[in-house]
Amino acid sequence: MSDNKTVLIVDDEQDIVETLRFMLETEGINCLTAHDGEEALNKAKNEKPDLIILDVMLPKINGYKVSRLLKFDRKYKDIPILMVTARSQDEDKIIGQDTGADEYITKPFDLDNVINMVKKYLNMQ
């Protein structure tokens, strides 16, 4: 199926990437993965995914920066970004800043919620 949607999953925790990928793929969604901010930026620009699930605490470039770099670029600003935060003490600060993300998800998240959210943005419901 050539019109299959593609989601880029960015998290340095392989386990989280794995579970998300499993659930998305069972929904018939193609998955790309990245484990740091730099890789995420490269894959986002080269592969142009339909949606990005982006963790905040990432090696090299943090998720907050990745999001801003994409959202302030005309070519990529329409890619929806679901930002994942571990509800830490800095949570409010990160959300308070203009990251440009479309949604914020707090760890530990509910997989079904995330899948539903992804489907909503991909117009799959």
Added chain:
Amino acid sequence: MSKILIICEKSDTDQSIANLFNEVGYEAKYAFNEEEALLITEEFLPDIALIDSINTTINVSSVCKKLKLQNQANDIQIILLISNESSSEDVLVGADGYITKPFSDSILIATVNAHLRIKKLLDILYTNNSELAKSLYQLNVLYNTSSQLAGTLDKTKLIDIMNIGLEKSLNFSLCLALVTNDPEDATLIINSAYPISDRLEQALKLRAMVGYKSLFEDKKLPFELSMNNIKVKKHYKEENGKFDLGMLNFDTLFSPISTSDKFFGTVEILRENDFSGEDSTCFQTVVKQVSLPLESAILYEEIKKTNIKLEKLEKLKSEFISIVSHELRTPLTSIKNSLDIMLSGKTGDITKIQDNFLNIAKRNVDRLSGIINDLLDLSKIEAGKMDFRFEPLNIAEPIEFVKSTFENLAEKKSIILTMKIASDLPQIYGDINRIEQVLSNLISNAVKFTSENGEITISAKKINASSINTQLFDTFSGKKLPLKGDYVKISVKDTGIGIKESDIPKVFDKFQQIESSLSREVGGTGLGLPIAKQLIEAHRGEIWLESELKKGSKFSFILPVMMHYNTFILELDNELQHSKFNHSGLALICLEEIGSGSIIKDISSEKINKIKNFDRCKFFVQDGKMQIVMPNSNKTDAQKLIDSFKEQILQSEYALENLQIGISVYPEDAITSDELIEYAERSVISLNRKTKKQY
């Protein structure tokens, strides 16, 4: 022995006078001209000079003057021998007494004796006077020293002031101050008139050590000191000259620097001239004076050190919580996700037993993440890091929302969930998320502890402070604020198991598990209620519980109805908390207008926004009153804002004199919101008067 100098020309030499004096036990010498008189006086130091002014070539007037000048300190008595023919010019030359020739031996002796007595009295007077002058000077120095000492909390400065005081009052050659408050921090401060040799420095160090040890002969030393641990600081008054071991023979005064229960060191001064009893008293007084401020200084230093440590610890704690929470959440997410995937059946069929155990695992993961959330919330509130987003709010909104989230759960247990919200409820000023959190906690507790077919009622109504029974929440610890005006009261009442009367006061305490086996059975962290209490108190509300065992519980909380004053005070609370956490200042300006209130209304609506550089301030305006909360500001910032304000008004048609203004600053003036407001309102000044004063 009294000494008498007889000044006469050789021709007149009359040995009989000298003999006469010798007979009564006085020593007498002759001088035959002016030069000789002065020369002999220098060595002989006579008490009395007897000058024969009759038929003499000696310039009597000149001799008198020079003798007096030469013997200023000695107060020599001059007696002139005159005759009946002596002219008044001859007589008025500055002598102290006169004997007219011819005279008898007894008159001569009697006159001389009288003058000796005068001389003696003068001597005593002179000594007393100089002692008095010295005492006065020392007193003056003491006074200056004590007033300087009171003004500083710096240890080194205190020792400097003591040194200066001692030097001025006692003019020492060398002062040895050993200051120590722990063995690692022992300093020997040497203030010397001249540079000291290395040998002397070693000797002085040893001397200070021995002096220190001698104070505690039989007792244990406060600190074990060794020569190598003593740092030496040297100051010289003059560079030209040198002190060597010989100066150790100087007279010395020594004293410990201590208060009744604390020891700070020793001080010793050395001087070539002997010290008197008064000197010793003065020395003791100066040293005593320095002891108390030194104790304060050392305490202050310790407090400062502890404070820095505490600040570091506080930072470490919040970092720790932040890291731990992140590190715990991430693996928890993976566990939860894996369980969800298996439970969804997408990994293949699972048996009923597997499903059961997977559900147990999932339930406990949820519980664990709930505990982490609660812990985080509590630590955030306690650290003053919780950021509240206050806004005007209809309380029905969060109640309806939270109720809807529990409807399913209640239905499963066949619990009737009803809502009784009065129709005339005024708005409150609050953070909707936090109020939802409190409601959610109370309702989930009610659902947990109510058995099947029970009933839970959520009600909300307006209530005046006068009809609130404060005794209901007085039993719970926490900050108590006086109640004022109208409140909205929200209650969650259930028909559950209830709580024993003796346990009621404990429900809002941290980690209190009442009926612990039960609460474990139904889940819960024991932190929900303490958090709820903190959140409600941050809204300047109160929360309490009424309960009867086996009949049910009723949790109630009140929140102040939104009025100008509440919004202002809640924001002030919020900003003040940030200031405290960040160790920054905060200024509060309170403006009040006498009369219509149109100045404040007018300028606040339009022009205030144009005031540059004050965009971080928050303005609250109502009823001819305005409050401005200025985070990160001090008195100068507040004054600047007022000045630009004044300018605006001067350019308008309004009169300044109708406006009164007050400032208070955290932490200088006050440290709580209520104190800040009180201070600002108490110190209100008219803008106009202030302007006049300035010009």
